[in-house]
Structures are given as C-alpha cells and as structure tokens.
Amino acid sequence: MNPIVDILSLDHEGHGIARIDGKVIFVDGALAGERAEIAIYRRHAKYDSAHAVAILKASAQRTEPRCPYFGHCGGCSMQHLEAGAQVAAKQRVLEENLARIGKVKPDVIMAALHGPSWRYRTRARLSARWVDKKGGGLVGFREKRSSFITDMVSCEVLTADVSALLQPLRQLINTLSNADQIPQIEVAVGEQVTVLVFRLLTPWTDADAVKVRAFADQHRVQVWEQSKGPATVRPFWPDIAPELSYSLPEFDLVMPFRPTDFTQVNTAINRALVSRAIRLLDPQPGERIADLFCGLGNFTLPLARSGAAVLGIEGSAELVARARANALHNGLDNARFVVDNLFEITPETFAALGPFDKLLIDPPRSGAIELVKSLPDQGGPQRIVYVSCDPATLARDAEVLVHSKGYRLMAAGVANMFPHTAHVESIALFTR
Template sequence: MPAVVVESLDHEGRGIGRCEGKTIFIEGALPGERVEFESYRRKPKFEQAVMTSLLRPSAQRVVPRCSYFGLCGGCSMQHLETGAQVAAKQRVLENALWHLARVRPDVMLSPIHGPDWGYRFRARLSVHEVPGELGVLVGFHEKKSSYIADMKSCEVLPRALSDLLVPLRGLIGSLSVSDRIPQVEIAVGEAQTVLVLRNLLPLTAQDVSRILAFGSTHGVDMWHQPGGPDSARPLDDTMSAWLEYSLPEFGVRLRFKPTDFTQVNIQINRILMRRSMQLLDPRPGERIADLFCGLGNFSLPIAARGASVVGVEGVASLVQRAAENAALNGLAQRSTFQVSNLFDATPQSLARLGKLDKMLIDPPREGAIAVCKALGNDAPRRLVYVSCNPATLARDTAVLVHEKGYRLRSAGIANMFPQTSHVESVALFERD
C-alpha cells in the first residue's frame, strides 16, 4: 500500500497528499498524518482514495461521537476537533478567494461559532421500506450511495428529534402506504416542531388516526404533503398553519411553513445576522436591496434599523411570506417585495429597482454571477454578500473586484454546519 503525509484538507473535508507527482484526495485523513491509502478513482493528475491505515495520527484527531460516522453521509468531519474544523473552513474560503479570484480581503473576520451538536433545526430524512428484518429505514443516505443508512440516532439533530428516528420507522411501517412515503421533512420553530410526511398515495382514515396519535404521544405536529411543497398542510385542522422564529436583537419574528427555506442553525443565523448588519450598516433614509430575500430573514432587520428595503426573490410563495412578515412586524411601510428571476438579472432589471445606497446578496449555491455582471456605474457603494459556497463566492468576487471596481474589505466564515465540510461565509465589498 502506498503511504503519504497529508498536507491539508480540501473543500469536502478530504486529506490532500502528494504521491509520485499526483495529488491524492484521501477520505478520512487529516493534515499532518501519515497514512496508507487505496485509490478508487485515478486520473492523470489526481486520484481519489480512502485511508486504509493510519500510521501517524494527528493531535487534532478525535473519536467521532456518532456511531454511524463513516457510514452515514450526513457528516464528514466528526473525526476532527471542532476548533480545527473551523480553521480548516476558513482556509477553504481564503484559498478559494485567492486561487479562483486572485483576491485577498483586507481583513479576515473572526469565525462565527455556535453549538457543535444538536444544532440542526430542519432536515429532510429519506424513507425506504426494505423487505425482511430491517423493515422501514428513516435517515440520511449512506456515504456515496443511494441506500439509506440503518441509523437509530443522529447527533446533529436535537435530542428529541434524534429519539424519534426509531419510533418513526415503526409508525411508517404500520401505514397502508408504507412503501409510498419517500421522505419526512423536519422543521423546528420556537413554539412547536412539525414532521411532514411526503405521501405519494392518499392516506386512509386509519393512517391519519395513527399519525395523529404518534404526534400526540411525542409532542409534534403532524403534516402531510400529497403533492409539491405548497400542498403541505396539517393533518389536524386545529394545528397551527405556521411555525415561527425570532431575531431578538432586531425585535422581529418571522413566520414560515415547514417546507419553506430557512436556515438550519437558528443560533448561528442570529449571530450571522448581527455581523451582516454590522457590515451593511443600514441607516434611516437609505434605500437598500435584499436580493434572494426569501421570507425576509435579512430584509426585516434592515427595515428595523430604519432603512427602506426592497426585497427580490424568484419564488412567489416566499415573496408573499416576506410581505406578510413585514406586516406582522409593523415594517410594511419601509418594505417592498417583488418576484424576479435573479439568475437572469440584467442591467435593465436592476435599474428598475431604482437608486440604491447599499445591497445585500444571499444566493443559493449557484451564486449570483448574473447580478454581479449586471451592476452598473450607479451600483451601490457597499455590498454585503452572504454565501453558502466558497467557489461561487470567489467566482463572483473576481467580477466585483476586477470588473466592477469593488474592493474586498473583509470576509469570514460562520460554522453553520458543524461536523460537515459545508462553509457559510460573509463578505463586505466597497467602492468609491
């Protein structure tokens, strides 16, 4: 077996070593370790491999808390001490900005930390009925596989939800449509927790009775989703049709449906909100755009600081939710929202937003390249970019800095998904 010394981690949490002129990406290996490996994919310049033997361990290696680590594909970094995880993610951001954009920020912001375990307030669990002893499986997919891990607990879910994995298997197995429920959506609000069963066939009256009894026993609201996300609804009409979370620092609360996009980690979201508002610095009299605004997560704090905000989002149901949340918080007079496909943004479509003093962009993983290219000479002098993908942030940074005249003043990460390789980040751009 070949052996290498691992030099660093890549953006997926794999160790990077070099052997015979090739770069080797090794699953399970950490920086500073000497390991033996076995390759499963070979290319002329690189190989992908798994660690087969640990010859010299890193001082930062720890015993994974979850017994399913390595099998379940939900986490990839439980074997690395959490402080070292954060440092590795910051290096991923720095490397992406330099190698893809040839830019370094004037200031690297201190990383945003939060709970390392039990932080995941929303999740989509896969479901599959397996003939034989296993019965119904409920959980995340196995690593690099379409199979569902046979898991009975999950350390990144809140304990009460982790404890429901086994009872959920029993519940779904008892239903007449047990083989036609492909997923369960988990959404946690401040007042209640909702489980949404995606059912591809109608539920019988007995199914409904069993599901509601399960919810009553375990203190969760039970919903079902017979069609698309907008079809999700409570199985009992007396249940609330909304969940809610608050941003106490800004005095706002936001209502959402279980199938709406919200941040997974509510504690980190609050701290990220504070930092984003510090960087954006919204002030009374300013007019600020919130692009990819969702249900108003950033829009409402901007308005609460006294600025006027125009939120733009491509999903009509979220735009409606954002407007409702603005009204709920008494911020409707300082908030307007509109539906627009920002992936097709043009100078003309941005000009229709009117004169803007500042802008906040919070795109999905695909980034906001069309928006960045569409910015003109009258673009806002200050732009805050919240990203869930360092690669697309770096690509868009190259446009903002080298083509649009912005300077990258600061950037930093938020550890939104501890134990995984996911990197959330925020960056501040300014120009004269």
C-alpha cells in the same frame, strides 16, 4: 497490499490529499499531517479516491467522533477533526478560493462565527425506505457514497427531540399499509412546534390515519402530508397547532414560516450572521437599500428596523408572499417586496429599480454573477454585503466586483453554519 501515504493537506470537501507517483489521491477519513494505510475505491484519469483503512500516525487535531454512525452515514464528514480546526480549515478554503478564482484578498479576515457544534440542526430531509433485510422501515440520512439509508436510531446534529423521534418513526412506518410508499420525511423545528412532512406516493388509509394521529399526539409534533410537488403540502394533524417560527431577538422580530420554506438550519449561527451583516452594512434612516435573493425577509426586516427603506427581491412568489406577511406581522411598513428573476437581471432592469445606497446579496450556491455584472461601473451602491453558501461562486463574483466594478474587498470571514460538514458559509463586505 494497501499503500501507505502521507496526508499533505485537506481539500474543500474535507478529504485528505496525498500523492502516489505524482498522482493525487483524495482520502476519506484522513487529516493533514497524518500517515495512513489506504484502500482505493475509485480510479480516475487524473486522481483516485480512497478511504483510510488505518491511521498509522495521527494528527494532534484528530478527535474521537461523537456519533457511532460517523464514517458510515453521509450526513457528516468532519467529526474526526477538532471543532476549532474545522473552522480554520473552512477559513482557508474561503481565502484560497478568493485568491485563486477571484484574484482578490480581503483587507481584514473577520473572526469566524461559532455556535453549538451539536444538536444545532433545525431543518433536515430524512430519507425513508422499507428494507425487508433490515426488518422493516429505515429513517435517516443516506449512507456515504450510497443511495442506501443508514441504519440509525439517533443523530448527534439533529435537535435532541428530533433525534429521539428516529426510532419511533421507524416503528410507525412498520405499521402503515403504505410503508413502501413513503420516500421522505422533511423536518422543520420552530420555537413553538416541530413539523414532520411525510412525502406520500399513495395516501394513508383510514386505519393508517388513526395511527399517524396517535403518533403526533404522543410525540407532540404536527404532521403534514405532501402528495406531489411543494404546492400539495398541507397540514394533516392536528388541525390547529402553533405556527412554525424563529426569532431574531436583537431586532425584536418573529419570523413565521411554512415547513417547506427555505430557512437556515442553524438558529444560533443565523442570528449571529444577521447581526454581523447588519453591522457591516450599517443601514441608516433615509437610505434606500436592496436585499437581493431576500427569501422570507431574514435580512430585509432587520434592515428595515434601522429606518431605512428596504426593497426585497426574490424569485419565489411564495417566499415573497411570506416576506410581506412577516413585515405585517412585525409592524414594519418600510419594507417592500417584489418577485423578480435575479438570474436574468440586466444593467437596464437593475437601473429601472432606481438608485440604492447599499445592497445585501444572499444568493443560492450558484451565486449572483448576472446581478454583479448588472451593477453600474461608477456611482451606484457604495456598500455591499454578500452572504454566500459557496466560496467558489463568491470568489467568482468578487472578481467582477473588484476588477470590473471598482469595489474593494474590505473584509471576509466564515460562519460555521454546518459543523462537522465541509459546507462553507461566509460573509464579505465590499465598498467603493
């Protein structure tokens, strides 16, 4: 007989938390305040993992998932929780991490940045697989807790045009000679064009190429191909197409990018996040500012619009080349870019960069621990804006900034970059 439990709270991944005889149970599909019948699918020494078989007492914040594949597809984990409650849960995760890991508390909790909850996703990596039992090719996100691909023909978080391509892509793959040699299709949606990057373990035949060209023409997309690593990505058809780009209208910027360049998946939230970051940092003409982990210049070029002299530093030579091209494209000559490994920076190499009035830090999930340790104990940048995609590493780095480097955590808040997932994007302001 399945156990019945009361759900006490949510964890940072959106799982319900219950206890049986003192042991923690993480429950997929259950919300705080609910009573649920559960089935345990994995046992561990200190905790068990389970899924909700039936909700016996529902939370007032429970809502009907919009996607018919929710609970089976691994792309979303929180569609059953009302959108505002999702954001509140992410804010709690941020605050709890700052308190528990960083031992810090912001003076101000900023209002969360909201955007569209559906049809927001302009970047995706779709899995593809030939499955005889399913009658051919599958294209979509992986199933929950599985390497299998969800048998899906639509998606509520992809843009409408891309969602509508899922079934035609399956049909296309079914006709190709190398159908079992296409493991992945990467999607990049720009303001003028959508690009599909096919990962090919073996190349298309001439007959395949004719079919792919016809598909691209019919659906008005550009197809690229990738035979090995990122350096092998190249346009396939049509040969001439509009350049992928997104815009930041507040700063009169257009940002071209390649389909494999890192860009944010949510255009509306990216615009709001950039706007908030620039307001918090308050760049002034004549100041010298560093944008660390700058990518293709998403924050660097808006900072440069203020008249400040901005140095962007990034470990990827390809992204630095793109950032330089974007500065030129937008007529900015006060943004300079260099390639450097910020994960290995030292106090000496940071000092060699020269003095900065302010910093913007936007690292990957692993955070910026060596960078914050390299900042001078006195003097140095008086204002730091830290954009984070992992509240745990933000909290770890905040402890160093506040307790070792003399900064004050003035404000922090979340940006709902990935609605219906447990991903927490956040932004924090540190001052001296």
